Amino acid sequence: xxxxxxxLKILVLNYSYxxxxxxxxxxxxxxxxxxxxxxxxxxxxxxxxxxxAYRLPIVIRxxxxxxxxxxxxxxxxxxxxxxxxxxxxxxxxxxxxxMTVDHILPKSRGGKTNWVNVVVACKPCNLRKGDxxxxxxxxxxxxxxxxxxxxxxxxxxSSDSPSHVEAWKKYLPKKLFLAGALN
Ligand SMILES: [Zn+2]
Numbered sequence: 001x002x003x004x005x006x007x008l009k010i011l012v013l014n015y016s017y018x019x020x021x022x023x024x025x026x027x028x029x030x031x032x033x034x035x036x037x038x039x040x041x042x043x044x045x046x047x048x049x050x051x052x053a054y055r056l057p058i059v060i061r062x063x064x065x066x067x068x069x070x071x072x073x074x075x076x077x078x079x080x081x082x083x084x085x086x087x088x089x090x091x092x093x094x095x096x097x098x099m100t101v102d103h104i105l106p107k108s109r110g111g112k113t114n115w116v117n118v119v120v121a122c123k124p125c126n127l128r129k130g131d132x133x134x135x136x137x138x139x140x141x142x143x144x145x146x147x148x149x150x151x152x153x154x155x156x157x158s159s160d161s162p163s164h165v166e167a168w169k170k171y172l173p174k175k176l177f178l179a180g181a182l183n
Contacts, residue, residue: 005029005047010057011168013040015065019172028060037062041167058167074148076115085120090142091129097122104141106131115147 010028012020023031029047031037039057046053074080081101088095091102102121105111108131119141121129129137 008056009164011059011164011171012037013059013061013171014068015062017061017171020062020066020068025056028057029054031062032057032060035063040171043164058164059171076113080148081115081118082120084115084145084148085143088120088142089122089125090119090145091121091125091139093142094122094125100126102126102129104145105133109133116145119145 005025008025009022010025012023012028012031014020025047028037032039037060039055039059040061041057041059043056043058045056047056078101082099086095087099089097089099099120099122101118102125103111103113104117104119107113111117125139129139134140
């Protein structure tokens, strides 16, 4: 099997075992080989170089504490609404079209522009809903909108390797899975 090391995601933990971010496999291997990190979980795949072969890490841990920058929280924007809802219409679950954002309770009826009243919607749903409330048109939300925790953002991925998700679960916060950030 050939693995593209640039697109393969590896979970990086801090020295304290707190999750830091994902990085690509190439970077993870370099960190391990240069002694900046250790492998905690290994995949069955081998990475071969002309002289040697070593097992691909899935989870690595830095050997020095990495200080995290404090951030104020995630800003409210269309882009971040799209990311939170995984570019998926929150009315019909479609994710194949170009998405818009929609006020659940329309602005014209006092609906606020905030994390809990704005969701991703496909054009047909947006049009269908128009200026009505969910009750009036009998539409439901795929998921209740929420203000995301910015710390979870580096971990929002749609994984192409479910076997690794299982290995990551041990180290990632539970709420990440409850929020559906990994799917
Ligand atoms: Zn839709």
